[in-house]
Amino acid sequence: MSLQPAPASRVFMELVPWADPGRENHQISAVEAQPVGFRPHNAQVHPGAREVHVSGAAEVSASPDRALVTVRVSSTKEVAAEAKKSVCRRLDYITQSLQQQGVQTENVTVTKDFRRVDNAYHMEAEVCITFTEFGKMQNICNFLVEKLDSSVVISPPEFYHTPGSVESLRRQACLAAVENAWRKAQEVCALVGQTLERPLLIKEEETKDWEGQADDHQLSSLPGFLTIQQKIKSATIHAASKVFITYEV
Known part of the structure; x- marks a missing residue:
């Protein structure tokens, strides 16, 4: 099973100094742990909450077994x-x-x-x-x-494919997307001299799966002339996932 390179994704980051240095090593509240865009408008959050927002994507495929x-x-x-x-x-x-x-x-x-x-x-x-x-x-x-x-x-x-192959491939795509996002967050934090902490939000924004390739419709008109490799390629299933993750910094 091959893991294809993930498409490029944007990385967003907020690094705001703590208003109260004494709170730097204290746990933040549940409201403060929510991403900025998801907090209630009337919520009283600490102005110094620091987060890194990343999105990651991955696509995996599996040949028929x-x-x-x-x-x-x-x-x-x-x-x-x-x-x-x-x-x-x-x-x-x-x-x-x-x-x-x-x-x-x-x-x-x-x-x-x-x-x-x-x-x-x-x-x-x-x-x-x-x-x-x-x-x-x-x-x-x-x-x-x-x-x-x-x-x-x-x-x-x-x-x-054996039963359950598609669902298993979807899970692999999601896990690969999460791993890609985590690696990006690690690299960004290392670049700006910060330490990546626990995840505050993990959300799968998009998932899809399909069989064969985009050009398979040209082959399907001549099913009797397909080679073994073309038939395997046509029966290969693909799954893609895109996730959004917020980490505490």
């Missing part, structure tokens, strides 16, 4: 037993090949359908395989295409 490939095997024969035998023979070969390649049984789902078509019998089997290793997925698909005849159809992989 799952891929679904469907393999379909079918046969139409005048004799029911021959249709079943033809499909089951190739189905056994597919499942054995998956086991030999290290695909776990829980990641393979097999369904079978048998019916009459006019004066013949038609049987179709569907093998749904979930992959977490995309390199292994490509090797297995290439192997099956090479070893099996044209009656076996292998669908293009469908890339997706």
Whole structure:
């Protein structure tokens, strides 16, 4: 998961001397702890309250971590037993090949359908395989295409994310934005010879998430011609967050 550089953000700072030097090491009141723009108009606050206001932003992204490939095997024969035998023979070969390649049984789902078509019998089997290793997925698909005849159809992989991925990415973006704002506040305080104290306010002002890139609409018109890398890029999710933080100085 890559953390892209955060866009530039403005930094605001107030450094007002204490009106009463004796209060410098005393705790401030709850009203004084509020940022200037959030204090009640009639509140009596200490004129020497010192704060640093920073805003930070971050964007994170995550590539899909799952891929679904469907393999379909079918046969139409005048004799029911021959249709079943033809499909089951190739189905056994597919499942054995998956086991030999290290695909776990829980990641393979097999369904079978048998019916009459006019004066013949038609049987179709569907093998749904979930992959977490995309390199292994490509090797297995290439192997099956090479070893099996044209009656076996292998669908293009469908890339997706496990449940909860978007919410997890949103949290990561927010935490990264807070960290960026904190680092900026630290650097500003060090530059002007001040010490950054506790945060008085942390507010997430904006959050958004999206899938793919801005130019993906050009690729979506030709879904059958997308490469594996283009499909992964199109299924990549992004999350951005912008925060505003007030620190005591």
